[in-house]
Amino acid sequence: MEPLGPPANPPADPLVELAGAGYAYEDGPAVLTGVDFAIAQERALALLGRNGSGKTTLMRLLSGGLRPGSGALRLDGTKVSYDRTGLTRLRTSVQLVVQDPDDQLFAASVEQDVSFGPMNMGLAAPEVRARVDSALDALDITALRDRPTHLLSYGQRKRAAIAGAVAMAPRVLILDEPTAGLDPDGQERLLDVLAGLRAGGTTVVMATHDVDLAVRWADDAAVLTPSGIRFGPAGALLSDPALLSSAGLRTAWSPAVTALLRAHGLLAPDAPGPRDPEALAAWR
Structure with missing residues (x-):
């Protein structure tokens, strides 16, 4: 894929960050090149992109499962070493839960x-x-x-x-498609669990294809596209149809409904829109 640029407005003091990181699997082309990616403390972050965009590789680099071929991984501003001491330090701070629980x-x-x-x-x-x-x-x-x-x-x-x-x-919990395969009740129960973990001080990163879920759950979003990573507040970033199309994602429900309400004068320009159908029903 094309080199991925740094996220917009990266946090000043990130917990974990990749700096100029690149990775290629053996005998394969580069998956990630020149990636700058930071995880801010106490911010729920949704990671989105089409299959093959590099999400899984990115998560494994952040959690120490893979070692960057170039660049560096930093924890609290200090470069991670890939010896026993360095990896223990990293893995007591950052944990990755893979998509299929049977793999774990x-x-x-x-x-x-x-x-x-x-x-x-x-x-x-x-x-x-x-x-x-x-x-x-x-x-x-x-x-x-x-x-x-x-x-x-x-x-x-x-x-x-x-x-x-x-x-x-861990201080950072990275989840790969945690709601995949769950029924609606199971999804809501899991989101309640994640809310409890966040309230206890755990920073949560969630990879998902569900744009609606990202809009209503995340503070920030990172979208992997063929031309690079776009990063920003979830509601604003995921309101961009062109960005979502470039990442192979569908338009989110909440921004679409919010735009429609504003277009018909039913919602003030600076007022937040409904984040899900339940909120819309209550708003009415």
Whole structure:
């Protein structure tokens, strides 16, 4: 793809940032080139783009699963080293949950799976138990702690996979399509969980193809297009039809309805529009 430029108005003191980062898989063309990408503290960030745009590669670079072929990854302004010490420092701060929970769950029971990360950090048993209890409670799956992972529903497996990351007490939680495959009720329950995590101080990054979800959930959005990354406040950025078309995304419901209401004089120019159909019904 074409080189991806720096995001507009990057945060002054990002938690995690890629600086001039590039990556190419073995025997393949460059996936990302010259990428500057920053994650701001306590800002919900939606990452959008068509399949093959580089979202997954970007997330794996940010979480340490891949090492940039050029440029650098920084945590709190300090360049990450890819030795044991540096990766431990990174992975205690940044956790990635992949799209398919079956790629992440491997232990016999939910509790064993969620406890694996803290145990692997060498934490004392009381601290491991406390982290597991807290993560299960945060994901509302305490009742499933002894359940074999292969007997969980898809939504329960999603929650268990996220709980395993939460038990690491990360400052940044990166989720790859967390609502994919969930029914509407399951999606809303997961969003409630993420709201609770954010209230507790966790910065959440979500990759999604759902533009409507990004508009109503995120503070900021980053859109990967063939010509580079566009970054900005979610509501404003995702109101640009040309940008969405270039990224292979459909027009968002909220900006379209808001524009229609303003065009008919039903909404003041500076008033926020409804972010979902429920808000529209209440607004009326």
